[in-house]
Amino acid sequence: MSNSSAPFQLRQAALPVYLPTLLFTAGEAAFIPIVPVIAQNVGANLATAGLVAGMLTLGIVIGDIPSGWIIARIGERMAMLWSTLIALIGGGLALAATNPFILGLGIFFIGLATSAFALARHAFLTTFVPFEYRARALSTLGGMFRAGAVMGPFLSAAVLAVTHTPLAAFWIMVIFTLGTGAVLLFMPDPEKTFGRAERMRDSTGHQVTSGELEVEQETIGLFSTIKKNWRVLARLGGASALVMALRSGRTVIFPLWAVSIGIKDSDTALIIGLATAIDFLLFFSSGQIMDKWGRLASIVPSMMVMSSALFVLSVSHDVSTNVFWFVATAFLFAVGNGIGSGILLTLASDLADKRNPAPFLGAWRFITDSGAALAPMGIAAITAALSLALASAITGVAGLVGVIMMLIYVPRFLPRNK
Template sequence: MSNSTRALLRRMAPSIYGPTILFTLGEFAMMPLIPVIAVDMGAGLGLSGVIASAVVVGQLVGNLPASWVVARAGERVAMLIASAVALLGVIGVAFAPNVAVLGAAVFVVGFAAATFGLARHSFMTTRVPFAIRARALSLIGGSHRLGRFAGPFLAAGLLTATGSSAAPVWAFAVCLVLAALLVAFAPDPERVIAPPAGGADAGGARGGDSAGPASARAGGIAAAIREGRGPLLRIGGSAAVLSGLRSVKDVLLPLWGVSIGMDAAAIALVVGVSGTIDFALFYTSGQVMDRFGRLWAALPATSAMALSFLVLACTHDLPGAEAWLLGCAVVIGIGNGLSSGILLTLGADLAPGDDPAPYLAAWRTLTDLGGAVAPLAVSAIAAVSLPLAAAATGVLAVLGSAGFARWIPRYIPRARGGRRDP
């Protein structure tokens, strides 16, 4: 990494990476407690799961309105607004008198998270030079992974120290305040980091289907989708598959462990090993994408997960099923680690360089939809047969791999994805 690259990434740390870690840390400290809070209010297990999933629904619904906020207020102000709205949601969780209010408050948190994420994504798209874009965005993925990994441990420590299920909720509130302070008082990245030379060309890479920024601004999301529907449906469809695979692994690996008779500690160890490998590779993903092209991260990642799920489907009743699960979990961790930041990077590559927010809103809605629908579909199949669910996931991963192999070279040529540091 060159000195100029290090300097640029350091300048983004206080206002981009720091707030990302704080937001995600607080969110994943609170979210595991939502079902517990709901049950304490008298909800059944099914309703508690629905309430916890309201954050995903809120994020899905919030992506499109978020583009309106970002386009009019700017990325920095949008992040501050999102932090304030999320804080209102957290207060709603803390003081919810019934499960209906609790569900609404969780929905608000997800809605605000969509605006926070889109603002950050839009800023990185317009301000970070293309040559280091993937590394910068892989650090976003790593920041998110760090917060997601550490959040439950923070919650466990607070619960042990206080004995109150409200402690992680208030911890999220503190994290939001700190994130907002960083965004508000750190050096304004929009001033210290000038847009890269080249305007839209530095931001978008759609080949013949490139959308004009002026048309996107004029028609908002509808125009962005209309002008960029080719890459959105083709590469975006494969990206939605990858998003779905990430969600499925969080459901399928623990279910598989239970099904083959592993105890809770052993299952946690398997999931933990996979997650550790995933986290360790997050920056490697960005280096690969910037130096060799996006396909060199996307294709190995989805192929590794395809192979793992297909192998897993054949090993449920074999001797040493636990070892097979661990091996597949390790390969899944490698695949997911190699894909760190890929969804952000592909969306940034395809978005109009001067006004990316509308296109990115549509992109994030599509990928979030994949992440929400895939585990539900796999869970339904798992109710019939767990090996069949793993096989279906493997086939889905193969389709995603084929989509990336077919469409990334067309819309994001290797010549634009293989630049080295200047």
């Protein structure tokens, strides 16, 4: 936290955090729906295209491990700048790719950058935003992330409709990432805007800000924290990993499905953009549901709806109205995801030690991100061995397993009187 005597105003965070988040997220969201098309253009079959698309989440989960330590050493702003550089390298590799391996490597780099960027912006807010404003600041950050996720596919749809070039989606990503870097590079010194950041020493004697210390604690001793909390992480963490597997599976299954039934790439981006907009419009309802009726009232319907969407999708491939069912299930999945927004962060906050939550939150994020990373690989393997329809159905079954686990373990670990 900073020690400025001037009153804090939320708009002070617009330039250093909110605008970069909007730009970075929009750039990433622009190419995600188009990855299978680009992968097929460089020689991938449907299963390999799914694996290439999954490199993003794999990069995120690998990036979770060192990011906190790196941020504590170079600072929040420099970490975000380096993240934009790594993302640009990834975008350049994707644009120059002549085979699925290089394309996947580029997307993996973007995933690494995404992990570090997300953690650094969280650390920045922790350092410079007073505690009494922090919930509003983080809520606004979440809104910027969702707005970027909506903006990206719509931009991609418009540009692809004009250029008819799938790689244009990566050019959008590169341009927006350059914009992110420019904002971070030329913005005023944060300590002049917010006041001098208070510093303390971490366990190695290195001077860090409060935000840097928090994210460092999330990643230092990650595996010992997992071992210490294995009971709850294996049960509720495992159930939450299945939630993330469902969400991650959507970003692979729906674009692959669109390719397999012959939907144009610009139309795919438009449909996914509309679905993301539905998700965005519903995310406020999730918190109200949780506060009024409890955690299960949000997560169980959310997972049931998402799983149902995948089941319906799995039997619609060869029907004459398959495009209609693609759109309907994409929108239905978005409804389910929207009413479950924020549930995993809420569960993590409920379960973490209030005196020192960072290590548990880091372990929780690693477990749930692992679920997100493994899902595309499983989908690719099932698609290669069996079919995309069965991959969709099996992902839906995984969601139902998650529902059962939530029904068993939420009451056990989070009784109402806790």
